[in-house]
Amino acid sequence: MIMERMRSRGGFARSGEVARTSAERARLAAAVRDGRVVRVARGVVALPAAAAQAMALAHGGSLTCVSALAHHGLPLLGPPQAVHVAVPRGRGSSAGVVQHWAGAAPPRGVVPLPLALIHAARCLPRAEWIAAADAAVASGLELVDVRARQPGRGARSLELMLGLVDARSGSLPESLLRVALFDAGLPVESQAHVPGVGRVDFLVDGVIVEVDGFAYHSGRDQYREDRHRDRAAHAQGYVVLRYTYEDVVGDRARVVAEVARFCGAALAAAHAANPSRPQLERPHHGRLVLG
Numbered sequence: 001m002i003m004e005r006m007r008s009r010g011g012f013a014r015s016g017e018v019a020r021t022s023a024e025r026a027r028l029a030a031a032v033r034d035g036r037v038v039r040v041a042r043g044v045v046a047l048p049a050a051a052a053q054a055m056a057l058a059h060g061g062s063l064t065c066v067s068a069l070a071h072h073g074l075p076l077l078g079p080p081q082a083v084h085v086a087v088p089r090g091r092g093s094s095a096g097v098v099q100h101w102a103g104a105a106p107p108r109g110v111v112p113l114p115l116a117l118i119h120a121a122r123c124l125p126r127a128e129w130i131a132a133a134d135a136a137v138a139s140g141l142e143l144v145d146v147r148a149r150q151p152g153r154g155a156r157s158l159e160l161m162l163g164l165v166d167a168r169s170g171s172l173p174e175s176l177l178r179v180a181l182f183d184a185g186l187p188v189e190s191q192a193h194v195p196g197v198g199r200v201d202f203l204v205d206g207v208i209v210e211v212d213g214f215a216y217h218s219g220r221d222q223y224r225e226d227r228h229r230d231r232a233a234h235a236q237g238y239v240v241l242r243y244t245y246e247d248v249v250g251d252r253a254r255v256v257a258e259v260a261r262f263c264g265a266a267l268a269a270a271h272a273a274n275p276s277r278p279q280l281e282r283p284h285h286g287r288l289v290l291g
Contacts, residue, residue: 002027003047006037010109011050012057015043052083053109059094061087062106065123068116074132075172076124077249086111086119098123114145121158130164131175137167166190173248174201174211177255181209184256186263197233205263208233210242 005018019028028045031037038046038054046054052071056063063071065084070076085094086102093099100119102111110116113136121129137143143162150158164182168191169175181188181204192203202209210226230240239262247255 002031003036006045006047010053012040012044012046012054012109014057015045018045052080055083055097056085057108059083059085059087059097059099060091061085061099061102062108063110064100064102064106064116065098065119068110068113069120069132071110072113072116072136074135075175076132077128077172084119084123086115112145113141114149117146118149118151118158121161126161127176127179130161130179131169131172133162133165134167134169134175135172137165138169170201171211171245173243173245176252177209177211177243177248178202180252180256181259184260186256186260194233194236194238196236197229197238200229200233204259206238207259207262208238208240209259210240211248212242212244 002018002024006013009017015025015028019025028037032039032045035048038048038051040046040051040054041058044054044058052067053063056067062068062085063083064086066076066080067084070080082098083096084098084100086100086106087094088105089101089103091099100122102115106115111119117129117133117136120132124132133141133143133146143165146162147159164179166175166178169178170191178188178190181202186204189203191199191201193199194203194208197208200208201211226242230242233240241259241262243255
């Protein structure tokens with residue numbers, strides 16, 4: 001009965017909600033001793049997987065910011081180092097958590113994803129926030145819902161980040177590198193189609209840039225297919241640069257500098273090797289198009 005009541009409440013509750021008699025309180029205490037239930041704070045208990053939500057409840061709020069993004073399965077470079085809690089504006093400070101003001105009493109458990117992203121814009125580095133927003137939009141979130149939560153303060157900086165969100169991004173490192181290439185002033189086209197090669201992660205001034213995710217390659221077939229694509233690209237005069245998760249996450253500046261070094265030379269070499277190939281033009285809006 002105790003465990004069923006816990007699960008019916010999303011895995012966390014106040015003790016009095018799940019243990020109403022002395023016998024039930026004894027069973028709850030036994031569940032805490034054997035680790036099936038965690039006592040998060042005085043009067044608040046949780047199943048282990050819902051400990052963060054229980055912590056938010058204990059502090060009078062709901063999970064938000066990076067804690068909510070992690071709950072929703074959005075990509076982050078690492079797990080949240082503290083529990084981020086949305087509380088009604090005006091509530092006093094609370095030790096042990098990071099507080100964010102909510103305009104009204106937040107819902108029980110986890111705030112809606114648009115509000116979590118608004119709060120995360122204050123805590124995450126810009127590129128990491130855009131990567132999380134990329135994944136959120138790819139999973140069905142509408143940016144109009146994020147804009148509807150936009151506060152007056154900081155609205156311009158948030159709008160600039162929203163303008164860089166791209167649902168076509170295939171992974172966290174791909175999003176991080178796209179933002180870094182953009183910030184370096186390089187004209188980057190995401191998920192570009194190259195005839196004879198197929199879709200590539202990025203086309204940057206005639207350089208094909210591929211980012212291999214953390215769990216790279218499901219098998220030898222994919223490995224062979226990638227090498228076939230690389231050879232097809234080389235035959236057309238393209239330079240192909242392939243980077244790992246560790247390259248992008250650990251040394252992004254080096255990756256961007258390397259891509260930039262190849263860009264101008266790649267355009268000239270490609271045209272010399274194949275004068276009939278369509279020329280790549282750099283339009284005013286900063287993206288590459290085939291002309």
